[in-house]
Amino acid sequence: MTRLPDHTERKLGLVIDLDTCVGCHACVVACKGWNTENYGAPLSDQDAYGAEPSGTFLNRVHSYEVTPETGAAQLVHFPKSCLHCEDAPCVTVCPTGASYKRSEDGIVLVNEADCIGCGLCAWACPYGAREMDAAAGVMKKCTLCVDRIYNETLPEIDREPACVRTCPAGARHFGDLGDPESDVSQLVAARGGIDLMPEQGTKPVNKYLPPRPKDTWEQTDILAPFLTPVADSPQGFLGWLDRALDRL
Amino acid sequence: MHPSPSVIIFTTLSGLGFGLMIFLGLGAPSVTGWVAFWFYLIAYVLAVGGLMASAFHLGHPERALKAFTQWHTSWLSREAVAAVAALLVMGIYAALAVFFGLRIPALGWLGAALSLLTLIATAMIYTQLRTVPRWNHVLTPLHLVSTALAGGALLAGQVTPASVLLLAAGLIQIGHWSVGDTRFAEAGHTLGSATGLGSRGQVRAFEPPHTGPNYLLREMVYVVGRKHALKLRILAAGFGYALPLVLILVPGAGHVLGGIAVISHLLGVFASRWLFFAEAEHVVGLYYGARV
Ligand code: SF4
Ligand code: SF4
Ligand code: SF4
Numbered sequence: 001m002t003r004l005p006d007h008t009e010r011k012l013g014l015v016i017d018l019d020t021c022v023g024c025h026a027c028v029v030a031c032k033g034w035n036t037e038n039y040g041a042p043l044s045d046q047d048a049y050g051a052e053p054s055g056t057f058l059n060r061v062h063s064y065e066v067t068p069e070t071g072a073a074q075l076v077h078f079p080k081s082c083l084h085c086e087d088a089p090c091v092t093v094c095p096t097g098a099s100y101k102r103s104e105d106g107i108v109l110v111n112e113a114d115c116i117g118c119g120l121c122a123w124a125c126p127y128g129a130r131e132m133d134a135a136a137g138v139m140k141k142c143t144l145c146v147d148r149i150y151n152e153t154l155p156e157i158d159r160e161p162a163c164v165r166t167c168p169a170g171a172r173h174f175g176d177l178g179d180p181e182s183d184v185s186q187l188v189a190a191r192g193g194i195d196l197m198p199e200q201g202t203k204p205v206n207k208y209l210p211p212r213p214k215d216t217w218e219q220t221d222i223l224a225p226f227l228t229p230v231a232d233s234p235q236g237f238l239g240w241l242d243r244a245l246d247r248l
Numbered sequence: 249m250h251p252s253p254s255v256i257i258f259t260t261l262s263g264l265g266f267g268l269m270i271f272l273g274l275g276a277p278s279v280t281g282w283v284a285f286w287f288y289l290i291a292y293v294l295a296v297g298g299l300m301a302s303a304f305h306l307g308h309p310e311r312a313l314k315a316f317t318q319w320h321t322s323w324l325s326r327e328a329v330a331a332v333a334a335l336l337v338m339g340i341y342a343a344l345a346v347f348f349g350l351r352i353p354a355l356g357w358l359g360a361a362l363s364l365l366t367l368i369a370t371a372m373i374y375t376q377l378r379t380v381p382r383w384n385h386v387l388t389p390l391h392l393v394s395t396a397l398a399g400g401a402l403l404a405g406q407v408t409p410a411s412v413l414l415l416a417a418g419l420i421q422i423g424h425w426s427v428g429d430t431r432f433a434e435a436g437h438t439l440g441s442a443t444g445l446g447s448r449g450q451v452r453a454f455e456p457p458h459t460g461p462n463y464l465l466r467e468m469v470y471v472v473g474r475k476h477a478l479k480l481r482i483l484a485a486g487f488g489y490a491l492p493l494v495l496i497l498v499p500g501a502g503h504v505l506g507g508i509a510v511i512s513h514l515l516g517v518f519a520s521r522w523l524f525f526a527e528a529e530h531v532v533g534l535y536y537g538a539r540v
Contacts, residue, residue, distance in 0.1 A: 002321045018445075028457070053460045060457035062535055064439070068449035075454060078443060080535065089378065095325035096314035114314050117307015120324055122467065123249070126379045126437075128532035131463040137307025194444040197531065199436055200378055208444055 002094045004087065005103035011178030012105045012144055013084050013205035014164065015187055019212045021171040023063055023077030027163035031059040031081070031142075034162035039147045040112045041136035056133045058082070058142040059163055066211075076211055079172070081163070082129035082142035083196065083204035084108050090121035090130060090141075098139070106178070106205060107146055112138045126200045149174070177205050249380065250470045251525040254305040259370065260521050262298025262331075263392065264514070265291050266363040267400020269338050273360030276406050280349040288342040290403065292335070299331060323376055327369035334362035367393045374524075381431040382528045391417070391424040395517060398489070402510055407496050414496075414513075418489030421520060425481060432529050432539065442534040453537025468530035469538045477527060480519050488516020 035058055036043040045055035059081035067073040084101075088108050091099045098114035099121050101107070110121075115138040122130040122139065130141045145161035148154060158165060164172040175184030184207075187193070193207035234242050268291040272279070279287055303309045316332070318325040338359035344350045371389035378384050394417035401410035439453065440446015492509035495501060501509075533539045 002318045054462055055460075056463065057457075060462075062453065062457050063455040064443055064445060065452045065454040066445050066449045067452070074448075076443070076445060080457075092321045093324065093373075093376065095316075095318050095322045095328065096311070097318050098314070114311065115308065116311045116315060118305075118315075118324065119307075119467065120373070122463070123377055123530070124379060126531045128464045128468070128535055132307060132467075134463070196444055197437060197442050199441060200531070210444065210448070 002091050002097050002099060004091055004101055005106075008086075008101070008103050008106035008178065010105045010176045011084075011086070011205045012107055012149070012175070013177045013184075013207070014081070014144075014161070015173040015175070015177070015184045015193060015207050015209060016079055017171040017173070017191075017209040018076050018078060019171075019191075019209060020169045021061075021077040021079060022169045023061055023075075024168065025061050026166050026168055027079055027172060028057060028059050028061055030162040030166035032057055034145065034148070035140075035143065039143050040110070040140070041133055041138055043140060044133055044135035046134055054134075056131045056140050058129075058131070058140060071214070074211060074214070079163075080127060080129070080196075081206075082108060082125075082144075083127060083202070083206035084142075084144060086203035086205060087201060089124040089126075089200075089202060093120045093124045095120070107144045108141070109143055109146065110139050110141060112136070115139050126197050126202060127204075144174075177207065249525045249528040249530060250467050251522050252305055254301045256518065256521045256525065258298040258302035259392070259524075260298070260514070260517050261294045261301070262370070263367060263396035264399040264403065264517075265294030265296070265298060266331075266334065266366050267396035267398070268403045269295065269334065269363040269400070270360045270397065271400050271404035271406060271409075273338060273341065273356040273358075273363065275351065275353060275356055276409070277404060278351060280345045280351060282346075284342065284345045287404075288338075288346065291338075292342075295331070295335065323369050323372040327366060327373060330362055330366040330369050334359060334366050337362055364393075367396050379531050380528045381435040381437070381531075382428040384435075385427065385431065387420060387424045387427055391420050394420050395488075395520070399510075399513055399517065402492060402496070402506075402513055405506060407501075410496055411493055414489050414493040418485060418493070421485060421489065425523075428527070437531045437534060437539075439534045439537070439539075442531070453535070456536060464532055465536060469533040469536055470526060471538065472523075472526040477523060480523050484516050484520035484523060486516065487512045488520055489513075491516075 032043055043056040047053050062078040064076045064078055065073050066076055084106055088101055091101050096114045096116055098111045100109060117132060117137040119132050130139055133140050149159055151159060160174045164174045173184050176182045177184055179185060188207045191209040193209050195204050272287055303312060315325055315328045319329045341355045341359050368389060371392035374383040375388040398413035398417040401413050438446060439451045443451055445451045492513045495505045495509040498505055529539055
């Protein structure tokens with residue numbers, strides 16, 4: 001059903017902290033590992049041990065260099081997966097109804113049994129979040145680990161996306177962005193979370209937390225007042241010695 | 249975008265086929281019997297051949313019937329529905345004309361309208377994509393539909409409509425190129441807005457996610473050399489529009505010149521269609537540092 005729901009009960013999604021991501025690609029590996037064995041067709045690789053390896057990934061980490069007007073350049077690691085957009089253009093273009101957005105939690109999924117592999121949804125996505133699997137001939141995308149988050153056979157601690165569970169830096173957060181009281185919504189509000197390419201009008205659910213400004217030298221001496229010498233002129237024995245030496 | 253041969257062949261041949269279908273439906277030329285048989289054969293071979301070529305680029309052509317279900321939201325689904333409806337209606341109209349010498353104008357008009365709808369739906373598949381600013385404006389459907397109509401008129405041997413349409417389609421083609429060239433910049437998508445880091449300084453792609461290529465790069469980050477693009481544009485405009493126009497306006501131009509005009513047009517449109525895809529810049533290229 002490619003008509004978008006007017007409203008979703010929840011807006012499950014990810015919040016990605018560009019300040020803490022260290023670019024280790026652990027989420028990429030965890031995502032590929034979980035999703036190649038679970039929901040839908042495996043994420044195939046082509047020429048995996050050859051000269052031009054290539055494969056399907058639902059999550060990829062880019063790295064960008066930002067050079068401000070003044071000051072040092074900064075390196076920002078930038079994980080990117082499906083943003084589970086509210087106005088998902090990838091869903092409405094699908095001719096078969098294979099692509100859909102769930103009204104209960106807003107997750108955007110592909111029913112692989114209906115997908116004809118036309119690739120139009122990948123053209124419609126501004127973020128490069130959909131990849132056609134070269135072996136299966138169907139469209140693959142982030143499922144928000146729908147087969148983990150509701151999976152009662154997993155220990156409760158594991159009922160979150162594989163990428164979130166594995167991130168060693170705590171740079172990925174999962175939750176309901178439709179609930180202003182949720183931890184993720186609070187985090188977005190506190191850190192000024194942003195949308196990617198808002199001018200495309202897709203209304204992404206996933207948010208990105210911008211890198212925080214670097215410390216400056218003026219700020220580093222918060223403790224300095226406590227460290228400066230208390231008395232310029234020493235007292236007691238040292239004071240006598242100081243005065244005696246001065247007199248010499 | 250990757251200029252995939254199946255899509256280029258599909259849009260070019262089907263466009264021509266449905267263009268011809270429109271003129272046959274309108275009774276220009278008003279043909280019956282054997283003459284009608286050959287005209288309809290050409291129209292069907294082009295339209296159906298194009299559709300078959302497009303099916304080849306699907307990952308799962310055996311599920312193609314599912315593509316008829318989402319016409320209420322999807323232009324690709326609408327195209328499929330309209331194409332089959334047009335082929336069915338025109339099939340009945342053609343059978344009556346060929347075997348019984350009977351032309352039912354209302355049926356022909358319906359077939360022509362459905363064929364036009366098919367052309368528009370095909371064009372809208374590309375026009376609707378905000379991710380490809382070069383396509384995302386009104387000149388795209390005008391370009392694709394006017395070119396198909398011009399080709400149809402040419403094949404139908406309708407000299408006056410063909411010359412008017414060739415001229416119009418040629419001008420629209422040039423307009424589509426020149427407007428398209430600035431669309432990406434005008435749409436305002438930059439690596440800064442793509443990453444949300446633009447307000448902090450100059451953003452540069454430092455390292456791609458993987459050392460190897462991937463589906464996104466192959467499909468959407470195709471880069472075409474500007475020098476070749478200009479040469480191809482000249483060839484496309486010359487062979488696709490200018491030469492056929494001159495040829496059919498030669499006094500007493502017969503079937504031979506007409507045939508050469510059709511072949512020239514077809515070659516030109518192939519070149520134009522290759523450029524249509526190869527020059528189209530998808531915004532995802534920004535993430536890979538490819539649109540600066
Ligand atoms: S990020 Fe792309 S694939 Fe995901 S919902 Fe948005 S448009 Fe669709
Ligand atoms: S590739 Fe599959 S999911 Fe995507 S638009 Fe085509 S049929 Fe729909
Ligand atoms: S939520 Fe699951 S599918 Fe999506 S990027 Fe994370 S691990 Fe991959």
